[in-house]
Amino acid sequence: MANIGVVSATNNQVILRNYVSGFPKESDLYIAPTTIDLRVPPGSMAVLVKNLYLSCDPFSRIRMEKPDPSSPASVALAYSIGKPISGYGVAKAIDSGHPNYKNGDLLWGRVGWEEYSVITPTPSHFKIHHTDVPLSFYTGLLGIPGLTAYVGFYEICSPKKGETVFVSAASGAVGQLVGQFAKMAGCYVVGSASSNEKVNLLKTKFGYDDAFNYKEERDLSAALKRCFPEGIDIYFENVGGKMLVAVLENMRTHGRIAACGMISQYNLKEPEGVHNLATIVYKRIRVQGFAAVEFFDKYSKFLDFVLPYVREGKITYIEDIAQGLENGPSALIGLFHSKNVGKQLVEVARE
């Protein structure tokens, strides 16, 4: 079949310039135009999508690291120099060779950081059925961060009414939800964040019982002792390092730690050592690393749970939206300097 009638378009992409060690810089990425055919090849199962929203995730930092050639996992994970980076996003099908998707369908899942992507749908691509809520929410509240908060808190931490919960990076994509889930579960919840503005948000918008600005605390352990005189039952770990040390000092017996990220450590050439792990033995603590992508079987249960709250305005979700793909690199790098207030994402286009 001849390619008669195929329309092509400019496709701007966010490209990795070099592997990163230490803090990433905007100059580690650059924008470059390519040209893309706006049709999938005949017979292909692929879907050509127009990207609407891209999620900025701390995990991208790990993928910018030079891969260890002896580790297949590391090689599989790493971005490639000279190619567009990728992540989770919300997109609209423009042309589809896949039986499950037709033109105009909305979906979320893995896409490239570019205006248009050709994707091969996998079980980690989800068709969007509920469009009465902001589409951008599928990068956060209704996407991976939401599922992370849900499975991490309910499945991994097994909260009981009256327990005490501490959340680090509490105003972030995941943390702002964990606080609200903890209140729903009848827990006492405290969060830490990187500015007084965020601390204020925690207390006024996200229902946190208390909160502190970790940058203004000289002694993190003392700050936790002030907030939790009886100790911490559940820690939702997003940062690692010094904060983890302080939390271990303040955990209660049989405490649970759900670890979905350790953002404070990703850019350090010499990560901070945690010297008090014997506490895990003394206090019989459980630490569970987890990734929401392994809980996609819970996604529809999660949506059923969370959508009514969203529609009734009983869950608040704050987004920090960078406008245009060209502002993607600074939005992504800003995560590592705590620049975002709430879930950071990039709006590439509005439908």
Next chain:
Amino acid sequence: MANIGVVSATNNQVILRNYVSGFPKESDLYIAPTTIDLRVPPGSMAVLVKNLYLSCDPFSRIRMEKPDPSSPASVALAYSIGKPISGYGVAKAIDSGHPNYKNGDLLWGRVGWEEYSVITPTPSHFKIHHTDVPLSFYTGLLGIPGLTAYVGFYEICSPKKGETVFVSAASGAVGQLVGQFAKMAGCYVVGSASSNEKVNLLKTKFGYDDAFNYKEERDLSAALKRCFPEGIDIYFENVGGKMLVAVLENMRTHGRIAACGMISQYNLKEPEGVHNLATIVYKRIRVQGFAAVEFFDKYSKFLDFVLPYVREGKITYIEDIAQGLENGPSALIGLFHSKNVGKQLVEVARE
């Protein structure tokens, strides 16, 4: 009732001389005689026991630390200066005011480090019903270390046939059993120990598939990579510190770490920092601190499981027995210098 007919005896005790920081020394303990009535007071529910075997446990080191007065748990745990230390032991009832114990009964549980103890039976004292096996086994194979190996391996690590298991301090009281349980479960198991003699025991007596002397390895991570080219599914953690760092580097996705002790850290004023905990997130690892004393409800199930193997000679258990209470301090201190070969205990008396 007058005390007519009460016989008294000399009761030698092992006394704490001072709180310990850093490595404990024999001189931190001393032996002193006291006098004890060999009858319990009329109306008392106590049991007077003659101590036969005392268990030497790394955990005693924690109890020698100066307590933190602001921590009730620390105060409750700490030994008292000038008083006998305590631990688990095997004893014989000499006189009993308790309905569950009569003179001549054998039991194991918490006793003082002394020739005779007055105990108030608790749910953590167990009457010994099976005496066709060495009584000393109730300090090890059939006591807390055995239960630790059993619940730690079967309950906490959920082993599957074909999985790979690494055990540190593998020839110790707990480790020698974990290796044998791992083989029973169809796993591949490797152990580390502190001498070539112990490494030899692991391979020839305890069924370990492979073993290494960690003191002769310049690079622990490389040693583990050599033994586990495909990585480690289960780590039975007894030591902490550098070994934990190396293990994390070699864990497989969804690995499980059962942590019942971190002996390498107990004597360090500045414990070693573990800098690669983000691995717990990347590999979705579960770390579970636990203590066998919280699993006493499994003890009879454990005995039913293990006794047939012991009687058939299908489980090997090596003990390192110090003779006489006067050799107790050096036996206990020796644990922290890897002097013991197998389970270290003290024989105070033979029935």
